[in-house]
Amino acid sequence: MAKEGKIVVLSAPSGCGKSTIIHRLLEGDDALPLEFSVSATNRAPREGETDGVSYHFMTTEAFRDAVAEGSFVEWEEVYPGRYYGTLRSEIDKRTAMGCNVVLDIDVKGALNVKRIYGDRAITIFIQPPSVDELRRRLEGRGTDAPEVIAERVGKAEYELSFAPQFDVRVVNDNLEDAVAGSRDIITKHLEA
Ligand code: 5GP
Numbered sequence: 001m002a003k004e005g006k007i008v009v010l011s012a013p014s015g016c017g018k019s020t021i022i023h024r025l026l027e028g029d030d031a032l033p034l035e036f037s038v039s040a041t042n043r044a045p046r047e048g049e050t051d052g053v054s055y056h057f058m059t060t061e062a063f064r065d066a067v068a069e070g071s072f073v074e075w076e077e078v079y080p081g082r083y084y085g086t087l088r089s090e091i092d093k094r095t096a097m098g099c100n101v102v103l104d105i106d107v108k109g110a111l112n113v114k115r116i117y118g119d120r121a122i123t124i125f126i127q128p129p130s131v132d133e134l135r136r137r138l139e140g141r142g143t144d145a146p147e148v149i150a151e152r153v154g155k156a157e158y159e160l161s162f163a164p165q166f167d168v169r170v171v172n173d174n175l176e177d178a179v180a181g182s183r184d185i186i187t188k189h190l191e192a
Helices: 018-026 060-068 088-096 107-120 131-141 146-160 175-191
Strands: 007-011 072-079 082-087 101-104 121-127 168-171
Touching: 007 018, 007 107, 007 175, 018 101, 018 175, 060 072, 060 082, 072 088, 072 107, 082 088, 082 107, 088 101, 101 107, 107 121, 121 175, 131 146, 168 175
Parallel strands: 007 101, 007 121, 121 168
Antiparallel strands: 072 082
């Protein structure tokens, strides 16, 4: 039987470069052997997002049904009225076949996954150099309205308070260093 796959969980306040880091780790000649766990959400797709690739987009009713059916390993109301969850089907089948999975989820979800999977999972917190720098990055991205940015900065301060509970923390001051640092940490976890 194949060795059970490992689980890598990345969390970061919005705008810390987490998605960029994950893409860099999964693409190219030196891509890590990780499959992306596609979460479910009841939020509307953003421009450029594809159902089943970015997220499994669901109605609120379908999301609640999935919760009731026990389809989620974990789920959270990350923003008021906006639900996100990790489907069991994204993790268990793959890891049973020996594939490793990577999750991009919020801080509480990450700590729940760690509680469930123990040493098979590693939790990595991607940290901004500072909250001020994070605010500048979100403004520079130009995708969010000022009130959305204020909401995200407030949320970031809250999320940063969870950083000590993660297995490791990577400061994204310089993208190349953050990618290299994350790559080393994940490689060691997959080899252990
Ligand atoms: P966004 O709406 O910007 O794509 O994501 C908002 C937040 O939801 C991010 O912090 C993201 O990591 C988190 N998130 C995405 N999928 C999941 C999930 O399956 N579970 C949890 N707990 N959080 C998630």
